[in-house]
Amino acid sequence: MSTKVDSYDDIRALQLEKLQSGTEELLASNRFYKPRMHDVSSWNDFYDLPFLTKAELVEDQKENAPFGTNLTYPLGDYVRLHQTSGSSGGRPLRWLDTARSWVWWTGIWANHVYKGAGITSEDRIFFAFSFGPFVGFWSAYAGAERLGAMVIPGGSMSSEQRVLAIRDLEPTVLCSTPTYALRLAEVAKEMGIDLSESSIKKTLHAGEPGASIPATKKAIETAFGAQCYDHTGMTEVGPTGFTCSAGDGVHFVESEFILEVIPVGTDADPKRTRSEGTGELVITNLGRFCSPLIRYRTGDLVELSREPCSCGSPFAKAVGGIRGRVDDMFTVRGINLYPSQVEEVLRRYSEIVNFQIRHQKVRHMDEVSLMIETRDGDDSIVESVVLDLRHSFGVRIDCQCVPAGSLPANEMKAKRVVHVQG
Numbered sequence: 001m002s003t004k005v006d007s008y009d010d011i012r013a014l015q016l017e018k019l020q021s022g023t024e025e026l027l028a029s030n031r032f033y034k035p036r037m038h039d040v041s042s043w044n045d046f047y048d049l050p051f052l053t054k055a056e057l058v059e060d061q062k063e064n065a066p067f068g069t070n071l072t073y074p075l076g077d078y079v080r081l082h083q084t085s086g087s088s089g090g091r092p093l094r095w096l097d098t099a100r101s102w103v104w105w106t107g108i109w110a111n112h113v114y115k116g117a118g119i120t121s122e123d124r125i126f127f128a129f130s131f132g133p134f135v136g137f138w139s140a141y142a143g144a145e146r147l148g149a150m151v152i153p154g155g156s157m158s159s160e161q162r163v164l165a166i167r168d169l170e171p172t173v174l175c176s177t178p179t180y181a182l183r184l185a186e187v188a189k190e191m192g193i194d195l196s197e198s199s200i201k202k203t204l205h206a207g208e209p210g211a212s213i214p215a216t217k218k219a220i221e222t223a224f225g226a227q228c229y230d231h232t233g234m235t236e237v238g239p240t241g242f243t244c245s246a247g248d249g250v251h252f253v254e255s256e257f258i259l260e261v262i263p264v265g266t267d268a269d270p271k272r273t274r275s276e277g278t279g280e281l282v283i284t285n286l287g288r289f290c291s292p293l294i295r296y297r298t299g300d301l302v303e304l305s306r307e308p309c310s311c312g313s314p315f316a317k318a319v320g321g322i323r324g325r326v327d328d329m330f331t332v333r334g335i336n337l338y339p340s341q342v343e344e345v346l347r348r349y350s351e352i353v354n355f356q357i358r359h360q361k362v363r364h365m366d367e368v369s370l371m372i373e374t375r376d377g378d379d380s381i382v383e384s385v386v387l388d389l390r391h392s393f394g395v396r397i398d399c400q401c402v403p404a405g406s407l408p409a410n411e412m413k414a415k416r417v418v419h420v421q422g
């Protein structure tokens with residue numbers, strides 16, 4: 001069931017209505033939110049609420065193990081546990097859903113994410129995903145069932161087995177991380193199978209910004225002879241965004257989330273946030289009041305636009321998708337860079353199959369070097385990569401070639417920046 005919203009005014013009215021009814025429930029029974037929340041009968045009341053950080057959630061779960069206190073209902077009402085991948089270090093965050101909030105997740109997949117990509121009940125969807133405690137494509141899987149598509153779980157399979165499954169079962173859609181999609185195409189090539197000739201017509205990605213980075217998108221589209229789509233979401237927030245036919249970014253589902261943007265690297269004022277522009281994304285979810293997040297600082301860098309989109313969606317668009325993690329910014333000789341900018345340069349080289357940025361503080365100076373993994377370990381492109389990076393950013397970044405297979409090709413999410421202790 002989705003309510004029709006045509007304009008930003010409609011969206012704002014719907015958001016406030018959902019927020020008001022959810023807040024009543026929170027105030028009645030949610031121990032975490034009682035001291036952080038008050039009645040919200042106007043937008044001014046909303047802007048009086050504090051921001052929430054991940055550190056507060058981690059602390060709460062540590063103090064009140066195992067699930068923390070952000071629970072609106074008795075534990076018996078919850079039906080699913082997921083946890084974050086813990087890729088940013090530290091302990092994973094555990095998150096519980098009720099049957100109702102899980103229906104909310106899967107509904108967003110069926111009504112927005114798959115719809116945006118033109119995926120229908122006629123499609124056959126292969127999930128190259130491990131189906132462990134990380135939420136990853138679990139919700140995509142359940143959302144696809146709800147759509148009426150045929151779902152094929154590719155958990156507990158080697159990459160070779162997945163290639164054979166694609167060949168034999170003829171799925172039309174692949175769901176995976178962008179890095180893993182490229183890895184799968186490499187493995188197939190080694191097996192003498194060309195996935196650009198396969199039945200895959202569309203690929204849908206999450207976990208990393210790659211599918212919205214033009215050069216990565218193109219590399220995946222070439223490898224699979226398919227159209228490539230992005231999805232954004234977080235374990236603790238829910239499924240937030242989808243790529244539309246315009247293919248140049250990610251619309252956030254504003255009928256289910258309130259979006260705010262705050263400046264990066266400053267103490268932002270909760271009373272002064274923006275609804276568009278560049279900065280860190282702050283999100284409030286409106287359909288998961290069993291374990292909600294109100295004004296949550298996501299740590300994601302976005303450029304949020306409210307320009308009308310050719311697809312007709314009334315929702316704001318993150319131009320170029322999520323640009324990266326605010327924490328992943330690194331500095332080379334005074335120039336601030338994000339991994340996605342480096343990725344855009346590297347993916348122009350079809351020889352490069354994986355990469356990692358190593359960042360180290362040496363005598364208070366940022367030292368950055370780039371590890372690239374090439375097909376067949378060929379290092380003849382290193383010099384031209386260094387030149388290209390220099391042309392793009394005006395600084396020299398050292399680059400070295402490492403043996404094929406030595407960098408992690410994770411099916412959950414690639415860790416692009418490694419901070420080495422100096």
Ligand SMILES: [Zn+2]
Pocket residue numbers: 244245246251309310311312313
């Ligand atoms: Zn659009």
